[in-house]
Amino acid sequence: xxxxxxxxxxxxxxxxxxxxxxxxxxxxxxxxQYGYAPIETPAMEALQTLMGKYGEEGDKLLFKVLxxxxxxxxxxxxxxxxxxxxxxxxxxxKRGLRYDLTVPxxxxxVMHQNDLQFPFKRYQIQPVWRADRPQKGRYQEFYQCDAxxxxxxxxxxxxxxxxxxxxxxxxxxLSVNVRYNHRQILLGVAEYAGIADQxxxxxxxxxxxxxxxxxxxxxxxxxxxxxxxxxxxxIDVVSMEDAAAFAELIKTTEAGSKGxxxxxxxxxxxxxxxxxxxxxxxxxxxxxxxxxxxxxxxVESLETQMGSIAxxxxxxxxxxxxxxxxxxxxxxxxxxxxxxxxxxTLERFPESLSTTLDAIILPMDxxxxxxxxxxxxxxxxxxxxxxxxxxxAKMQKQxxxxxxxxxxxxxxxxxxEVASGMYTLKNMLTGEQQKTSAADLHSSI
Amino acid sequence: xxxxxxxxxxxxxxxxxxxxxxxxxxxxxxxxQYGYAPIETPAMEALQTLMGKYGEEGDKLLFKVLxxxxxxxxxxxxxxxxxxxxxxxxxxxKRGLRYDLTVPxxxxxVMHQNDLQFPFKRYQIQPVWRADRPQKGRYQEFYQCDAxxxxxxxxxxxxxxxxxxxxxxxxxxLSVNVRYNHRQILLGVAEYAGIADQxxxxxxxxxxxxxxxxxxxxxxxxxxxxxxxxxxxxIDVVSMEDAAAFAELIKTTEAGSKGxxxxxxxxxxxxxxxxxxxxxxxxxxxxxxxxxxxxxxxVESLETQMGSIAxxxxxxxxxxxxxxxxxxxxxxxxxxxxxxxxxxTLERFPESLSTTLDAIILPMDxxxxxxxxxxxxxxxxxxxxxxxxxxxAKMQKQxxxxxxxxxxxxxxxxxxEVASGMYTLKNMLTGEQQKTSAADLHSSI
Numbered sequence: 001x002x003x004x005x006x007x008x009x010x011x012x013x014x015x016x017x018x019x020x021x022x023x024x025x026x027x028x029x030x031x032x033q034y035g036y037a038p039i040e041t042p043a044m045e046a047l048q049t050l051m052g053k054y055g056e057e058g059d060k061l062l063f064k065v066l067x068x069x070x071x072x073x074x075x076x077x078x079x080x081x082x083x084x085x086x087x088x089x090x091x092x093x094k095r096g097l098r099y100d101l102t103v104p105x106x107x108x109x110v111m112h113q114n115d116l117q118f119p120f121k122r123y124q125i126q127p128v129w130r131a132d133r134p135q136k137g138r139y140q141e142f143y144q145c146d147a148x149x150x151x152x153x154x155x156x157x158x159x160x161x162x163x164x165x166x167x168x169x170x171x172x173x174l175s176v177n178v179r180y181n182h183r184q185i186l187l188g189v190a191e192y193a194g195i196a197d198q199x200x201x202x203x204x205x206x207x208x209x210x211x212x213x214x215x216x217x218x219x220x221x222x223x224x225x226x227x228x229x230x231x232x233x234x235i236d237v238v239s240m241e242d243a244a245a246f247a248e249l250i251k252t253t254e255a256g257s258k259g260x261x262x263x264x265x266x267x268x269x270x271x272x273x274x275x276x277x278x279x280x281x282x283x284x285x286x287x288x289x290x291x292x293x294x295x296x297x298x299v300e301s302l303e304t305q306m307g308s309i310a311x312x313x314x315x316x317x318x319x320x321x322x323x324x325x326x327x328x329x330x331x332x333x334x335x336x337x338x339x340x341x342x343x344x345t346l347e348r349f350p351e352s353l354s355t356t357l358d359a360i361i362l363p364m365d366x367x368x369x370x371x372x373x374x375x376x377x378x379x380x381x382x383x384x385x386x387x388x389x390x391x392x393a394k395m396q397k398q399x400x401x402x403x404x405x406x407x408x409x410x411x412x413x414x415x416x417e418v419a420s421g422m423y424t425l426k427n428m429l430t431g432e433q434q435k436t437s438a439a440d441l442h443s444s445i
Numbered sequence: 446x447x448x449x450x451x452x453x454x455x456x457x458x459x460x461x462x463x464x465x466x467x468x469x470x471x472x473x474x475x476x477x478q479y480g481y482a483p484i485e486t487p488a489m490e491a492l493q494t495l496m497g498k499y500g501e502e503g504d505k506l507l508f509k510v511l512x513x514x515x516x517x518x519x520x521x522x523x524x525x526x527x528x529x530x531x532x533x534x535x536x537x538x539k540r541g542l543r544y545d546l547t548v549p550x551x552x553x554x555v556m557h558q559n560d561l562q563f564p565f566k567r568y569q570i571q572p573v574w575r576a577d578r579p580q581k582g583r584y585q586e587f588y589q590c591d592a593x594x595x596x597x598x599x600x601x602x603x604x605x606x607x608x609x610x611x612x613x614x615x616x617x618x619l620s621v622n623v624r625y626n627h628r629q630i631l632l633g634v635a636e637y638a639g640i641a642d643q644x645x646x647x648x649x650x651x652x653x654x655x656x657x658x659x660x661x662x663x664x665x666x667x668x669x670x671x672x673x674x675x676x677x678x679x680i681d682v683v684s685m686e687d688a689a690a691f692a693e694l695i696k697t698t699e700a701g702s703k704g705x706x707x708x709x710x711x712x713x714x715x716x717x718x719x720x721x722x723x724x725x726x727x728x729x730x731x732x733x734x735x736x737x738x739x740x741x742x743x744v745e746s747l748e749t750q751m752g753s754i755a756x757x758x759x760x761x762x763x764x765x766x767x768x769x770x771x772x773x774x775x776x777x778x779x780x781x782x783x784x785x786x787x788x789x790t791l792e793r794f795p796e797s798l799s800t801t802l803d804a805i806i807l808p809m810d811x812x813x814x815x816x817x818x819x820x821x822x823x824x825x826x827x828x829x830x831x832x833x834x835x836x837x838a839k840m841q842k843q844x845x846x847x848x849x850x851x852x853x854x855x856x857x858x859x860x861x862e863v864a865s866g867m868y869t870l871k872n873m874l875t876g877e878q879q880k881t882s883a884a885d886l887h888s889s890i
Contacts (some may be wrong), residue, residue: 003552003767035832037459066509068576072530084519117849131513154835281634301868363868380478387480390599404562
């Protein structure tokens with residue numbers, strides 16, 4: 001039997017795991033500095049926790065886990081006989097794989113509300129699963145890296161998240177533009193155009209503006225039943241190049257005025273902060289997700305085209321899904337898969353990640369092998385990462401192995417070295433070779 | 446809707462995640478020092494990769510993922526009509542959740558054999574899923590922590606793993622007994638008792654000896670068709686208290702002689718090593734898993750009763766399941782869940798894990814809040830972990846929040862502090878309070 005992997009899933013080699021962990025470790029470090037603490041939720045959630053939370057399309061993309069045991073006994077026989085898979089599914093499956101980290105987070109907060117301190121700051125880095133059609137860069141299993149604070153409407157958190165974006169990408173050695181906006185500014189645009197009641201339609205169309213252009217947006221707005229005059233008014237106002245004039249105009253609306261007030265409050269916090277990356281207030285930034293109610297964020301690389309590599313926003317009502325209303329929150333998510341691709345493209349992973357070993361001991365004979373084992377023990381005790389070639393094979397074979405594993409130093413031991421206690425240390429990068437005592441090895445590798 | 450979790454699954458609070466990561470980080474650090482590099486495999490494997498690998502019982506405990514889309518269309522209608530769930534399952538599901546890390550590892554090695562350097566040393570720390578009946582300490586989702594080396598029969602790796610056990614538990618501050626044995630020594634016992642052809646039956650029975658005692662083993666052996674005389678011979682020989690006499694006796698068998706030869710080679714490597722924990726050659730140690738062919742390991746806490754908290758052994762033929770024969774390997778696994786319980790019971794987690802924050806800034810008014818935000822930025826830039834209470838609430842309320850989050854220091858800022866640049870720093874453990882400048886804060890928290 002020739003083994004395969006399910007489509008849309010991947011193995012990660014050591015090199016990939018180490019690079020991915022490098023990204024995660026920087027994100028985690030910054031999250032922790034801002035008081036975010038980790039939680040973890042199980043891969044499987046009750047199917048009813050997930051169903052209906054991601055729209056009709058989302059329900060279809062949920063991976064459902066077949067009930068164990070004699071699952072046909074409790075199945076919906078009628079639906080099965082009718083060949084109605086959608087109707088039969090809930091009777092065959094009561095568990096689903098997590099589709100994102102947001103819904104499990106909301107469930108977590110509701111279930112553990114009596115044990116949590118609010119505002120509750122948590123981060124979560126775990127895989128999610130979606131039955132999307134696999135294609136280049138899109139997988140059925142991928143990681144999400146989220147941080148959220150819930151239980152406070154304070155705008156200090158929006159300011160913190162802007163800093164977090166700035167610092168994570170600074171530490172990853174990537175240059176980005178952090179765009180932000182406020183849903184109330186967008187609502188102001190809708191009010192100004194007289195289509196406040198079609199606000200969601202407008203944001204969904206505007207969200208595609210980067211891809212489909214102004215003409216595309218006009219067509220989509222029209223398709224969604226917005227008059228040509230109102231649609232043109234939307235495009236005209238979001239195309240204004242003078243930011244101050246735009247602000248003056250939108251502030252005349254009730255929502256716009258509130259939006260700008262909050263944005264100015266956020267600016268007040270950041271007054272003294274010198275970002276490494278750019279922060280851009282972009283009044284046309286829309287974000288597709290309908291649950292955002294306040295400030296929204298989107299981050300793009302300035303060095304390569306990759307779309308959004310991080311994003312987020314404020315929501316008023318996430319936990320009301322599970323019966324806990326009025327919990328304002330704000331959260332962000334780093335797109336680890338895309339960040340990985342950007343880092344690879346721009347070659348920003350540190351060289352030092354290419355091996356986890358400092359040296360390997362190459363024994364010429366059996367006595368040297370046993371001696372080398374003890375030498376390795378001593379070096380490891382001193383904190384070094386050391387391997388031993390497991391048997392006295394030909395030098396060429398051993399060197400080839402060391403090379404293939406990209407180990408920076410080899411320590412060659414034969415009869416003479418065992419007798420004298422002076423080992424042959426070779427730097428695999430420079431080719432330089434020298435005799436070194438056990439004591440000096442600690443500092444040389 | 447009141448949210449719930451599927452039975453047998455758990456949320457992990459921040460405290461639990463931090464403690465679990467502490468255990469993982471020590472295990473990883475030691476693995477890396479010995480040249481083991483991480484890999485990761487997807488949660489979902491092709492069902493045919495998993496089926497038949499864990500026995501009949503295992504097949505039943507596999508979580509199967511329902512096919513997406515119109516899954517009934519390709520379903521085995523006859524099996525469904527017959528109400529035959531076992532027969533219908535493979536037609537409804539082509540993916541399963543990983544049941545352990547060993548089978549995915551074997552699949553990985555076979556699929557990536559051309560990209561790997563042999564001997565290939567990998568570690569893997571990921572969750573696995575089993576539809577076991579949930580009970581205290583047994584979950585349907587739990588982590589495994591495995592390290593394996595494959596592609597070499599060299600006994601240096603057995604010696605390394607004994608060291609790895611010793612060092613991991615030393616660094617976790619746990620005292621353990623590492624028992625080891627050799628399957629050929631056990632086979633020697635079977636040969637001596639004249640039941641070499643019932644070797645697997647014998648090991649399965651002996652593996653339960655700790656639980657069921659000698660009488661229980663005798664009964665089970667008899668139940669499995671082994672004569673009373675042979676069964677008694679097995680018990681007599683494994684009950685011998687004189688290890689040297691036992692060895693002499695078993696070395697008279699062909700297998701026993703080979704087993705002791707290998708054990709002596711392992712001892713030769715460890716001759717100079719001073720373990721912190723105890724290593725015990727236990728000729729009655731059996732291990733239930735039938736794929737072990739050489740040295741086997743089992744680790745128990747010496748401080749509390751918890752059963753085996755780590756284990757492993759050598760196998761001759763893991764990848765032959767997937768058409769790649771003759772790849773000898775040896776691997777070990779740490780039982781992270783049980784180790785967690787032992788650490789909790791014995792209170793061995795460091796105090797420092799109880800919070801990730803160094804300090805929280807408590808603002809008395811709005812000016813102090815904005816000022817506090819900048820102060821927090823500066824402290825974070827210097828590497829500190831700092832939070833800010835998000836609005837100028839009553840002191841009592843803010844202090845309660847700081848207390849509940851177990852934050853060791855609070856920095857109180859009011860109008861006076863903003864004007865003077867001297868902040869009130871309170872140590873929450875000692876209650877001590879002092880005025881401190883921004884510059885001094887860095888060293889005080």
